[in-house]
Amino acid sequence: MRWRCSTAPTRPPGCSRRSSSAPGCPTRWSGGVRFYERKEVKDLLAYxxxxxxxxxxxxxxxxxxxxxxxIGDRAEAMIEALSSRERISFWDALRRADEAHGMATRSLNAVREFVAMIEELIGKAEGCRRRRWPRRCWSPPATAPSSRRRRTRRTSPAWRTSTS
Incomplete structure (x- = not known):
């Protein structure tokens, strides 16, 4: 593997530990917090x-x-008008875009494709959440070192002596 062709976005370097990188893997921090100001990163976070x-x-x-x-400004304005008129959220207005009056067929098809893509991604994210995240990320296992009480001379019952 060529290292110069790979990248991994992480938290700002001040929050990360350099010891967490794999040995022999060259690391280079670039940008720091400015990384999050990039348009691409803001778009990814918005997704x-x-x-x-x-x-x-x-x-x-x-x-x-x-x-x-x-999906142009005019189509977005029509979706916003539908949202206001029907008193529904912008997302629900996107899902009901065919009710927006005067929207071009091309824009309507683009909105439908966008909604279908987002709903598919939401379904995939829900599947991942149900299968992996509750066990691995959200709740630590009962045998995790951080949840185990460390036995020392002071806390171990075997080291206590009774003075009776």
Whole structure:
């Protein structure tokens, strides 16, 4: 494997431990916190936020036409008008885009494809959450070293002596 062709985005270097990288794997920190100011990173985080909460309007609007899908400002304004008129969330208005009056067929098809893609990704994320995350990430196993009480001379019952 050529190291210069691989990358792994991580937390800012101040939060990460260098000892956690694999031995023999060259590491180079670039940018620090500026990494999160990049458009690509903001877009990726917006996608992840929408998968976690489709009603996040700010993130949803950010990714609506990223990459270019043919959903323009006019189509977005029509979706917003539908949302206001029906008093529903922006996400629900996207799902009911065919009810938006005067939207071009091309834009309507692009919105349908976007909604189908997001719903598919949400389904995949839910599947991962059900299978892996509760066991491995969210709750530590009962035998994890951090949850075990360390036995020392002071806490071990075998080292206690009774003075009777």
């Amino acid at each position: 992840l936020r929408v998968l976690a909460n489709p009603n996040d309007v700010v993130s949803l609007r950010r990714i609506l036409n990223v990459p270019k899908r043919g």
